[in-house]
Amino acid sequence: MSGKYVLIVDDDPDLVETVAMMLESKGFEVGRAYDGIEGQEAIKKRQPDVLVLDVMMPRKNGYELCRELKASKWTKDIPVIMLTAVGDAVPTTSYSHAEGMAMEAEDFIPKPVDAATLVQAVERLI
């Protein structure tokens, strides 16, 4: 997967490093951003081949960023994988999985992330 660029956007820096390590070990080039707005800026500088996007983030959450990307003709074709802990694991949060499913993200992977599942999802979308 040499030359393929994956951008990870998550406000948990340890998770970003874990996912980056998983993907780098498979030959991907990996970019890192730590909230939705920083992710948005990173995409303006370089469009990723795949975007791995967390749901719950400060300033701009993953659903908001995904919605904006899919509404723009410049970014609508970027494949998005959403990492989500919402749903059965987090019943009390205000984030809803149903909202995410309507966001046109290409894939949803529940946390905790399984390495094989994530790498397969990225490879499938490239």
Next chain:
Amino acid sequence: MKLEPHRIRVGGLKILEGGACVVASFPQDEGGLAARVCTPLALNRINLRLFSHVAADREVLCTVAQAGEAAATLIKTQGGEEAAVHLHPAAAILSLYPHDKRPEVVGSLIRSLAQDRVIIHGLASSPSAISAVLSSGRTGIAVRRLFKNFHFPAFESPEVFFAAQAPPEELVRRVVADYQEKVVKVYCILPQPDLDLWGMTVSSSEILAGFADALLELGSLDLQIPFLVALPGLGGKEFILSFSTAGPPERGAEIRRILMENLPGRRPMRLTPVAGIFLHGPHFGDRYGIAQALVESLEKAHIAILALSCTISSISLIIRQHQLAAAQLVLGHTFASPVESYGGGA
């Protein structure tokens, strides 16, 4: 050699306010870390926002402010008359990331805090972040100084950073919502063998000067520091430093020289080889039961934890290298981890 600090580009900064910090010391280290600290806190569901430990000596932990006194009382009760426990009732955790295991990032953080005489109540590392425990009233000045010494691409100024902070109730809700498992899930359990563990005691003024200078100089060696904790003495006069280095063994003499040049009169102790284990999970930011499960399982298997650091969403521990395989086996049975292994160094 004194290296001038430069503005280092890092990804981000987090401030966790509304906490309390407990520093505990047990001259007679009996009963184990689980029995003395982790189990009583877990039974009382006291969250550990940050937890650091150096074997046979002392611990620093942070809880929410409302739980600080209860945590201090529980630890004092378990430790008996010999235990010395001190409570800082208003503490905040400042975390900088990613450090990329670069000593100069940690050195520049310490130097930044020293420039404004911000007292550090403890330092703890995760695989991506370095956290400092501060008094709550000092976070504003600390952040402003950090913006002079670091470049944060996501934030143009301290004001932009402050405006972006989530309200405290949101953070509490997220923690309550996230942690519901009986067997804790973990993203990965990463071993890192062939480390050196360095330990030394320095005065409080030295950690804010000499140790920062030593780290900045170590940065020029292209050396990695995957683990670091600093725990203060109860009188605030000294710090215990414990950190690991990754690199060729022959670097040991050079590291010792740099430490001794910058911290004259101190004797750095080196233990080699040791191994690091780094665990990271979705609920590791809230870890009263997680730290307890980890420490208890290792102690039952007679695996000695030489040093431990919990911050952000990871637990990092240092053990003797010959116990690494046994520790991995124990932790693999203690936590629910993905089948796929994506090993390698942390």
